[in-house]
Amino acid sequence: VSEPLGTVNEPASRAVVVGGSLAGVTAVDALRCRGFDGHITLIGDEPYGAYSRPPLSKGVLAGLEPADSVMLPPPPAGVDVRVRTRAAGLDLQRRVVRLADGEEVPYDRLVIATGARARTLGGPAPATVLRDLDDALALRDRLRDATDVLILGGGFLGMEIASTAVRLGLSVTVVDLRLPLVGVLGPWLAGIFTHAARRAGVRIVVSPGGARPLEAGTVELRDGTRLSADVVVTAVGDRPNVEWLAGSGLALRGGVVVDARCRVSPEIVAAGDVAAFPDGGRLRRMPHWDAAMAQAKAAADALLLGEAAAAYRPEPYYWTDAFGLAVKIAGPLPVEGPPTSVEGSLEQGSALLRWDRDPQATAVAVNYHLSVAKLRRLTARAATA
């Protein structure tokens, strides 16, 4: 993976981007902004063009924002956008993407941005998940007629769904292996969410042995306890969409394996939830909004510049909005112990907090308007309050 891949020599005239969501659309924009003037085809399997996913678990799920409010402006003029189109295979020798209907789309440069889908826990009934717009609209309609909801998974998504359901007046239970968010955020920061959730009436059930979905509406915890609700939502992470690449010869180990420049080969890159990066001897996906955007830009650079492109440097940035806590986070997670306050306080309802550590601090804005760039600046080692 550390071997330089070199640069393709012949001029590129046809770029194909597989995956029509954030990473795919960003890659298209980045190719155009960096001067690529060849033909671009953007292939996505959803019935819609690109849309913004963060509101799906919030305003859209609550019924406050209509579906069309999340649609993003269509890609630049001249880009051939294919919706409802599923890629089914890749032929590296002939340089074609094979579509589900058998059509072949030739490429000189290929961006793999097929994202991920919701992970589920099995069981006899199909799981209810929230991943795409249709999921959100279907769950919105079901919550409208429900009195209680059980959410499996207390991560960002699970807690956002819980928060929305509470606002809709439902009785809400969240089940996880540990206290919600504690693994990703650390105990102090996770604690402000669990505190707010409980205050809002959410029942939090910690089941270290996990939970097993039974018939629709019922789950069984490891200790035999059974929980039931009108709706059971599974929010236990994601799995990369790599099946269409099976047999292609690409390295698929927990995602499409790329190098530090998002490259699979000189003419193929991957970005977003599907891409697995080398990280200290392991491979790591970074299925988050900001990472998808940054990777797509780095990937486009690498396609056009080869070795001369800058390597992708992860700059962790996350946000969530649940139980009245709009939280933006820059810097490494999880954080340990209490933060120092840069400004405000949680008691006052708005705070800018920092955990100082080497080589990079973690800065967190709670109900505090601060741009991504400014929050990141607070994570510099020398930053002072």
Add this chain to the structure above:
Amino acid sequence: MRVAVDAGRCDGFGYCEQQAPEVFRLDDDGVVVVLLADVPAEFADRAEAATRACPVAALKVDP
């Protein structure tokens, strides 16, 4: 090309400002302001890209 903003949706991330600083800026309250609603051709690609880089779809484009 013209760009427009739904300030009520803006959540102050500032990705648009990073993408096209000539066209978008966050004000002192962290809410986006459009500096050039009529986007000159030289900034058009990046301004358009900025509208698709909004996590809350607060920006719109009129060709």
